[in-house]
Amino acid sequence: MTAIDFKRFFGKMAPSSLSPVRVMTKEKAIVASHINLVYRNGGEEFKALQDVSLTVKSGEVHLLMGPSGSGKTTLLSILAGLLTPTSGQVHLLGEEITQFSRPHLAAFRLQHLGFIFQGFNLFPALTACENVEVAFHLKGIHQARKKAIELLDQVGLADRCNNRPQDLSGGQKQRVAIARALAGNPQLIMADEPTAALDSQNGHAIIELLRSLAKTSGRTVLIVTHDPRILDVADRVTDLEDGKIVTKLTKAKPGQH
Amino acid sequence: MASIARKNLFEDIPRFLVAQAGIMFAVSLVTIQLGILKGFSRSTAIVIDYARADLWVASKEMVAFELTSPLPADYINKSMAVTGVDRAEILLVRAGRWRGPDGKLSPARVFGFNPDGELFAGWTLSDGTLKAIKQPYTAIVASGVQKSLGLDENRTGSIGGLPVTIVGTAEDVQSNASSPFLFSSLETANAYGDAEINSSINCIRQASGDLDCANSFKSRPLGQKNGELAPPKPLSLSDPISYVLIRAKPGQDLGQLKQRLLTALPETQILTQAEIAAVTRNYWEVRTGVGFILGLGATVGFIVGMVVVGQILYASVTDHLREFGTLKAMGASNGVIYRIIIEQSLWMAILGYIPSMGICLTLGQWTQMTRGIMILIEPSTAAAVLLLTVVMCMGSAIFAVQKVTRLDPAIVFKA
Incomplete structure (x- = not known):
């Protein structure tokens, strides 16, 4: 069991409100089945992921938690189609991406996925607006500047359009990264430790922003984190340890005891 | 984007x-x-490019513009006698040893041509006139070589003991591969080409039986007579020349004219201006x-x-x-x-x-x-x-x- 503060996640809810994975009634955004990833080095094998199965419903904010080295970022890479598992299947938005070719995967990511990174991964030579515009241009969407400003406005940074990343604070950089991830309205947002480089206040603000964006537009947000401060914004938490899922917890809704 | x-x-x-x-x-x-x-x-080959000849009569042994064997001067008359030839002019290419006002020697290339001619000197003069070289022992110098020749404001020097007075400057004619170019009348260029320095050894047998010898060097300008500098002698039919430049009559077939010239002038090759320029350039680019x-x-x-x-x-x-x-x-x-x-x-x-x-x-x-x-x-x-x-x-x-x-x-x- 990990050191996650589940009390914080579930707040004042009674322990009886904890329940294992519920029967999914909503559309499934992510379905990973029996994922294994084995690294071989000479005669030695290292099992990075072992029989991992995971389902993320559309429109929910899902946390993938675990200590360092537990395999959560590796799992995120597989779910995003950036890494090919040794075995197992990944379905995103109803399509089995493990069967896709690399160019097909790239096109799928471009169309349906938005990414947020721990280190922001903004282009340092570009302004905030240009960083967002890049995503629009990659997707072939016109009026990129106008739409980039709209997105920056949504994340509260319309007045920072012409600032380069070096002129922005950590929280502002992550907001620009979120605006970029939202370009083209992708259905799935995948975030890797989005609060790790931020202080508590900024970290919470970023997570609230992600949650509100998810809830208002019905996007699915998968967040890899080991930051227990953000438990309370999640709909569901999957806990990973040593490459295996050890816990799947769902926040109970009122009246679902 | x-x-x-x-x-x-x-x-x-x-x-x-x-x-x-x-x-x-x-x-x-x-x-x-x-x-x-x-x-x-x-x-x-820039000197060739400036010429306005249709054909060039050259020795059969010619390798490049400045590396050729002499032709008899008589070929000018023989050329003129060929049907289809409108005009023919002699070109001399001579080597000389230039001595500048500072006394330093340097090699020079002297071209002799008729200043009243129409086929050779198509270049531009930045100063002086072509007619000025009608004066004996005068020359036009290629621009950019004044320093090599050590020319001062008097613009004089000598070749083989004969005086040279520079009377004009020709723009953009100097070959990067050659000695400094000087352009003179046929007579002057011929004199510079023939000018030389003689040496003689006078030996006296001593009483002991040993020989006491003195080696004397003396420049022998051909134009000098009784201490006075005589004008250069006109070109005679026995003098060697380098090229005959030909202008064809309007409407002439150059191929046929070439053949007629070859027949009339044995031991020659007849080249168009483009051909002799190409031969020269090829020599410098490839053979050297x-x-x-x-x-x-x-x-x-x-x-x-x-x-x-x-x-x-x-x-x-x-x-x-x-x-x-x-x-x-x-x-x-x-x-x-x-x-x-x-x-x-x-x-x-x-x-x-x-x-x-x-x-x-x-x-x-x-x-x-x-x-x-x-x-x-x-x-x-x-x-x-x-x-x-x-x-x-x-x-x-x-x-x-x-x-x-x-x-x-x-x-x-x-x-």
Whole structure:
């Protein structure tokens, strides 16, 4: 069991409100089945992921938690189609991406996925607006500047359009990264430790922003984190340890005891 | 779309300037080598290019314009007798030893022609007139060689003991491969060609039986008589000449005229102006190895440029690897990323090319004015260098492209 503060996640809810994975009634955004990833080095094998199965419903904010080295970022890479598992299947938005070719995967990511990174991964030579515009241009969407400003406005940074990343604070950089991830309205947002480089206040603000964006537009947000401060914004938490899922917890809704 | 390539390039100005210095060095090296090669090639036959002859009668043994065997002067009359010949003029090409006002010797090439003629001297004079060389022992000098000849404001010197007074300057006629050019009348050039220094040994047998010898050197200008300088003697039919320049009558078939001249003038070859220029240029470029050496210099410049740009691009891509990984993770195709790298290489090519060309053009003008050395950068050369620069920069992008191709987009999730 990990050191996650589940009390914080579930707040004042009674322990009886904890329940294992519920029967999914909503559309499934992510379905990973029996994922294994084995690294071989000479005669030695290292099992990075072992029989991992995971389902993320559309429109929910899902946390993938675990200590360092537990395999959560590796799992995120597989779910995003950036890494090919040794075995197992990944379905995103109803399509089995493990069967896709690399160019097909790239096109799928471009169309349906938005990414947020721990280190922001903004282009340092570009302004905030240009960083967002890049995503629009990659997707072939016109009026990129106008739409980039709209997105920056949504994340509260319309007045920072012409600032380069070096002129922005950590929280502002992550907001620009979120605006970029939202370009083209992708259905799935995948975030890797989005609060790790931020202080508590900024970290919470970023997570609230992600949650509100998810809830208002019905996007699915998968967040890899080991930051227990953000438990309370999640709909569901999957806990990973040593490459295996050890816990799947769902926040109970009122009246679902 | 904001140009990531351009922005990456200008992100670090000092580094950009260092990179551009490398490209400018390579482009300048290629341009100057090509310019010298073209300038050298052009200059070796530039005197021919200025002529207005349809055909040139040359010795059968001629190798290049300045390396030929003599023809009898009588060939001028024989040429005129050939049907279809409108005009014929003699050209003498003589070697001389120039002694400048400072007393220093230097080799000189003396061309003799008829100043009233129409077929040879098509060049421009920056000072003086062609008619001025009708005066005995006068010459027109090629611009840019005054320093080599040690000319001062009096503009006098001597060849083989005969005086030379410079009466004009011909623009843009000097060959980079030759001794300084002087242009004189036929008579004067002939006199300079025949002028020589005699030596004699006078020995007296001593009582002891030993010989006491004195070696005397004396210049023997042919025109000198009783201490007075006589004018050079007119060219006689027995004098050797170098070429006969022919102008055909209007409407003549040059091929047929060539054949008639060959029949009338044994032991000759008849060449068009373009042909004799090509033979001369080929001699200098191929037989002397100068073309190979200058071509090698240009090739080295190209390779140096490719290595410099390759290193810069590779380092730039390495610096921005995470950004390229981010693009790949976002779903950008390899094509998009290649375009960024290639655009960056093209920016480097263009921004390196423009100032380099400016430097080379300025340098070319300076060498022409001060040293008489032609660095010929024609529009075609400039276009070829631009193409080479683009190929060089894009070719050097291959390594950077390979690095990005192998890039694992999962890199983006590593903090």
